[in-house]
Amino acid sequence: MAVAQGTCPSCGASIEFGVGSSIAKVCEYCRSTVVRSDRGLENLGRCAELVNTPSLIEVGDTGTLGGRPFRVMGRVQLNHGRGPWDEYYVSFDYGRSWGWLAYAQGQWYATSQVSGLAVPGYQELRPELDVPLGQQWFRVAEVKSGTIVSAEGELPEAFPAGFTRYYADCYAAGGGFATLDYGDGTKPYTVFIGYVFSESQLKVEQQGPRSIHKVKAASIKCANCGGDVPKLSGERATRVGCPYCGAVNDIALQQVVAQQERLMQQPLIPIGARGVFDGVEYITIASIRRGAMFGDDDDLEHFSWEEFLLWSEGIGYRWLVKDETSWMWVMPVNVAELDLSQAHAAVSWGGRSFAKRNAQDATVEYVLGEVYWKVELGDKVDVADYVNGTDVLSRESSDGEVIWSYSTQVPWPVLAQAFNLPLDSPAGKFDASSSSSSSDSSSGGGVWGTIALVVVLIACGACVGFLQDSDGGGGGVVGGSGVFTGGK
Numbered sequence: 178m179a180v181a182q183g184t185c186p187s188c189g190a191s192i193e194f195g196v197g198s199s200i201a202k203v204c205e206y207c208r209s210t211v212v213r214s215d216r217g218l219e220n221l222g223r224c225a226e227l228v229n230t231p232s233l234i235e236v237g238d239t240g241t242l243g244g245r246p247f248r249v250m251g252r253v254q255l256n257h258g259r260g261p262w263d264e265y266y267v268s269f270d271y272g273r274s275w276g277w278l279a280y281a282q283g284q285w286y287a288t289s290q291v292s293g294l295a296v297p298g299y300q301e302l303r304p305e306l307d308v309p310l311g312q313q314w315f316r317v318a319e320v321k322s323g324t325i326v327s328a329e330g331e332l333p334e335a336f337p338a339g340f341t342r343y344y345a346d347c348y349a350a351g352g353g354f355a356t357l358d359y360g361d362g363t364k365p366y367t368v369f370i371g372y373v374f375s376e377s378q379l380k381v382e383q384q385g386p387r388s389i390h391k392v393k394a395a396s397i398k399c400a401n402c403g404g405d406v407p408k409l410s411g412e413r414a415t416r417v418g419c420p421y422c423g424a425v426n427d428i429a430l431q432q433v434v435a436q437q438e439r440l441m442q443q444p445l446i447p448i449g450a451r452g453v454f455d456g457v458e459y460i461t462i463a464s465i466r467r468g469a470m471f472g473d474d475d476d477l478e479h480f481s482w483e484e485f486l487l488w489s490e491g492i493g494y495r496w497l498v499k500d501e502t503s504w505m506w507v508m509p510v511n512v513a514e515l516d517l518s519q520a521h522a523a524v525s526w527g528g529r530s531f532a533k534r535n536a537q538d539a540t541v542e543y544v545l546g547e548v549y550w551k552v553e554l555g556d557k558v559d560v561a562d563y564v565n566g567t568d569v570l571s572r573e574s575s576d577g578e579v580i581w582s583y584s585t586q587v588p589w590p591v592l593a594q595a596f597n598l599p600l601d602s603p604a605g606k607f608d609a610s611s612s613s614s615s616s617d618s619s620s621g622g623g624v625w626g627t628i629a630l631v632v633v634l635i636a637c638g639a640c641v642g643f644l645q646d647s648d649g650g651g652g653g654v655v656g657g658s659g660v661f662t663g664g665k
């Protein structure tokens with residue numbers, strides 16, 4: 178049922194607004210942005226074509242979020258300069274309220290506008306600044322801008338083409354989330370408050386019509402070699418390093434964004450390998466090599482390490498990182514739950530103190546498989562490590578953004594068993610020159626010693642072998658289980 182209707186000033190098609198909070202609508206026939214006012218419907222001009230972004234929800238979908246009914250009314254497509262992402266305008270409770278839903282960095286976010294709150298000026302913002310919003314404290318994690326490049330359906334605001342939005346994303350302890358939206362700087366700011374939620378809370382009960390013909394293929398076609406790269410995390414990845422030719426593809430743009438040599442040997446943990454940790458099954462979806470230069474200016478030494486991105490539908494993303502002495506299990510940490518008051522020397526988290534150990538940078542050198550962010554080769558972040566025993570809290574910062582994570586050692590035999598890899602694999606060998614030995618890690622410290630580790634072996638014969646496939650042009654075969662199968 179429409180709350181308002183009329184005809185498109187550009188093409189004459191019928192325009193209906195489904196909820197009272199909608200101010201504008203992109204005409205589905207001529208793509209003009211039509212704005213409703215006291216004077217009727219006005220045409221703001223044609224909206225650019227949408228890019229076919231991978232996405233889990235679409236305009237017109239209805240369902241529930243944590244039991245609360247919602248309908249996706251519209252979406253905006255934004256871009257930082259590395260290809261678009263979507264934010265969804267959603268009506269809740271059959272039109273009685275509205276908000277935004279977004280999926281980013283492997284997490285879902287829901288926010289609603291809250292008025293009457295004072296915030297700092299955009300120029301004063303920086304990552305880790307504490308901002309009180311009403312009764313709750315939030316901590317800034319990201320200060321950025323994005324350009325609205327396209328839109329679809331109904332919108333709570335009219336965005337002119339090329340509208341740049343300056344914003345800060347903030348977190349609160351316990352999963353709170355807020356966006357401070359400064360618009361293009363010409364109008365008053367808007368505050369959106371909400372929370373981070375897991376995918377299992379979002380249930381799409383009825384799908385709306387798909388506006389762009391979406392081929393929900395089980396694979397991504399490499400724009401360089403035409404190879405079919407299996408999608409291991411569904412519609413969640415944004416970039417993929419092709420196993421057949423090495424090219425890094427942007428999935429939405431269907432373009433190669435970087436060339437790299439094809440990897441000639443299997444990663445230490447094969448892409449597609451599945452392992453069960455603490456009762457949760459993860460699939461290995463990417464292998465990334467990062468590196469840094471160490472030493473004095475005249476005696477610089479290059480050092481690199483391997484990172485493996487794991488994904489599980491109910492949990493999201495985890496990392497396994499192989500450094501010079503051990504394997505580390507890495508999980509994200511909410512920046513708002515850290516005590517950073519003495520961060521020059523130590524940081525407290527979960528009742529434990531972590532002493533500052535070292536600071537360095539880390540540069541992305543190679544990407545194989547699919548990742549959830551707009552990765553580029555050469556991406557560099559500043560890293561500061563804080564330690565408590567063998568556990569590490571790491572702070573990675575770059576371009577107005579900060580990400581914290583917690584790492585704990587996991588013994589190689591545990592990983593080998595979980596992924597069904599040979600115990601004497603090179604993955605279990607560590608740099609012999611290192612002072613601390615790998616025997617530390619096999620003693621079962623950290624959480625691995627205390628939780629009952631359920632290791633279930635997944636038949637993973639299909640994981641090995643795709644790199645040996647000599648036919649680079651998509652000779653790999655997609656298995657029904659979504660793992661690389663490669664061989665005939």
Ligand SMILES: [Zn+2]
Binds near residue numbers: 185186188205206209
């Ligand atoms: Zn029209």
Ligand SMILES: [Zn+2]
Binds near residue numbers: 400402419420421
């Ligand atoms: Zn390729």
